[in-house]
Amino acid sequence: DGGITQSPKYLFRKEGQNVTLSCEQNLNHDAMYWYRQDPGQGLRLIYYSQIVNDFQKGDIAEGYSVSREKKESFPLTVTSAQKNPTAFYLCASTLGLISGELFFGEGSRLTVL
Amino acid sequence: AQTVTQSQPEMSVQEAETVTLSCTYDTSENNYYLFWYKQPPSRQMILVIRQEAYKQQNATENRFSVNFQKAAKSFSLKISDSQLGDTAMYFCAFILLTGGTSYGKLTFGQGTILTVHP
Numbered sequence: 001d002g003g004i005t006q007s008p009k010y011l012f013r014k015e016g017q018n019v020t021l022s023c024e025q026n027l028n029h030d031a032m033y034w035y036r037q038d039p040g041q042g043l044r045l046i047y048y049s050q051i052v053n054d055f056q057k058g059d060i061a062e063g064y065s066v067s068r069e070k071k072e073s074f075p076l077t078v079t080s081a082q083k084n085p086t087a088f089y090l091c092a093s094t095l096g097l098i099s100g101e102l103f104f105g106e107g108s109r110l111t112v113l
Numbered sequence: 114a115q116t117v118t119q120s121q122p123e124m125s126v127q128e129a130e131t132v133t134l135s136c137t138y139d140t141s142e143n144n145y146y147l148f149w150y151k152q153p154p155s156r157q158m159i160l161v162i163r164q165e166a167y168k169q170q171n172a173t174e175n176r177f178s179v180n181f182q183k184a185a186k187s188f189s190l191k192i193s194d195s196q197l198g199d200t201a202m203y204f205c206a207f208i209l210l211t212g213g214t215s216y217g218k219l220t221f222g223q224g225t226i227l228t229v230h231p
Contacts, residue, residue, distance in 0.1 A: 045220075
């Protein structure tokens, strides 16, 4: 079945460690997004990519990095520079802006110990 | 920059009744889409309904309908005949379809937790 797969679902990290969250889609979508979800703050955009080998910072990019080497994949690295990394991370993709509809993965819960 | 505001952190409704969730947004542009997304306790976000700004007719999807007031920049969601499965967090969202720093970026509101009681 087509969809977006995020892994791992749960991840624990010690302070000072980098961690990479995986996002893979087989929907042949051009654009992919990473959002962070915190209680009471809704979803905030970290990074997005509208085409392979290109990506733009969202509203809260500091402490995060991404790559888009393949159309299907958009991994997110949470670096040690991110001061408050404990959160729920959602990956999404869309075919294009004509529909505007985002398809979401099931999310990854990162906890910093 | 575009902003989306949901002023109701939590709402509750009895099964089979109707509930309306509020959303306001701020933009100086004319070409955009508005959305309501649902995030049930299982966490996977799904699209409920979409409204194109150029359309005057309010969008409807089965029990879900919107009241789109473009001049007032208001976009409320009405759920009729509420069901237990409607229990979820609901997000209002906005995407700009023309140039500018917000092009291609979906902006979400803070979310409203809806609980449907039996």
